Amino acid sequence: xxxRRGPGSFGRAITAFALTASLSAVCVGEAPRTPPCALAxxxxxxxxxxxxxSVRDCLAVGRVVTHxxxxxxxxxxxxxxxxxxxxxxxxxxxxxxxxxxxxxxxYAYEAEHAxxxxxxxxxxxxxxxxxxxxTAGRKEYGTYEWFLGDGPLPAHLSRGEARRAIxxxxxxxxAVRNDCGYEDTVDARVRYLSTTAKEAGIDxxxxxxxxxxxxxxxxxxxxxxxxxxxxxWSRPASHGxxxxxxxxxxxxxxxxxxxxxxxxxxxxxxxxxxVATHEAGHVFGLGxxxxxxxNLTMYASSFACSTAARTLGKGDVxxxxxxx
Ligand SMILES: [Zn+2]
Numbered sequence: 215x216x217x218r219r220g221p222g223s224f225g226r227a228i229t230a231f232a233l234t235a236s237l238s239a240v241c242v243g244e245a246p247r248t249p250p251c252a253l254a255x256x257x258x259x260x261x262x263x264x265x266x267x268s269v270r271d272c273l274a275v276g277r278v279v280t281h282x283x284x285x286x287x288x289x290x291x292x293x294x295x296x297x298x299x300x301x302x303x304x305x306x307x308x309x310x311x312x313x314x315x316x317x318x319x320x321y322a323y324e325a326e327h328a329x330x331x332x333x334x335x336x337x338x339x340x341x342x343x344x345x346x347x348x349t350a351g352r353k354e355y356g357t358y359e360w361f362l363g364d365g366p367l368p369a370h371l372s373r374g375e376a377r378r379a380i381x382x383x384x385x386x387x388x389a390v391r392n393d394c395g396y397e398d399t400v401d402a403r404v405r406y407l408s409t410t411a412k413e414a415g416i417d418x419x420x421x422x423x424x425x426x427x428x429x430x431x432x433x434x435x436x437x438x439x440x441x442x443x444x445x446x447w448s449r450p451a452s453h454g455x456x457x458x459x460x461x462x463x464x465x466x467x468x469x470x471x472x473x474x475x476x477x478x479x480x481x482x483x484x485x486x487x488x489v490a491t492h493e494a495g496h497v498f499g500l501g502x503x504x505x506x507x508x509n510l511t512m513y514a515s516s517f518a519c520s521t522a523a524r525t526l527g528k529g530d531v532x533x534x535x536x537x538x
Contacts, residue, residue, distance in 0.1 A: 296311075
């Protein structure tokens, strides 16, 4: 017995050492991987959920994050959401929140703000001479299928009239309608499905708060700043730009007047087809063209009583050609 006691004690000592070592490894290893992340209640800013943080650690999915007057709800891991506002004063509001498959957050912000610049379209290059564009890093790989909300519509149009005006805006993008002589080499497709009782996932402060799987165009109150807002949800593709999952559009009929006939006695109404064309540009992956490019469809501001944005400028065409 005495002969076996020695090895037995040694064995217990080894076991105790191994247990101590594994306990210390657990303590050292897990502390940096799960940092304390206690988010405040209510709305968050991008500073509360900084790039590099984890939506899993912070339980952030579904929480509203705001930046510079724009906002969106944090999407599920593996999803990106973008908010684009078309303003009346030339200021650009928009940003993108991407959540990687592992839950890591990253942001992209609208590059410039044009609010302080005089809105002099005469000083900007002519539409067919302006090559400026930006893209949002996403595209519609299949056919963009959209629904028309069954609620109030812009310009007091009938549902059929509103559908035709919005469809014309979408077709201006997919058919690359322009007066610059560019042929349609863009393989972008669109199809209207039906009216729906579902609503665009955009709240009364123009924040992208809800993805329900349907791409809905409707009208309502989205706060005083935006004439219209587009919310886009996408996910990484195996190669190339992100793949669009859903894009909702809402016209701000609470604060702005729209018309489908701006050739008449128009004083301050926005041409529905022009605004629809601009928003359709976002749907198909275009960003804003930036300050100094006021004559392009993808300029961040809309001009009342103007139909100019119904047709694309050179930069708008080049942007679409870069994606499709
Ligand atoms: Zn826009």
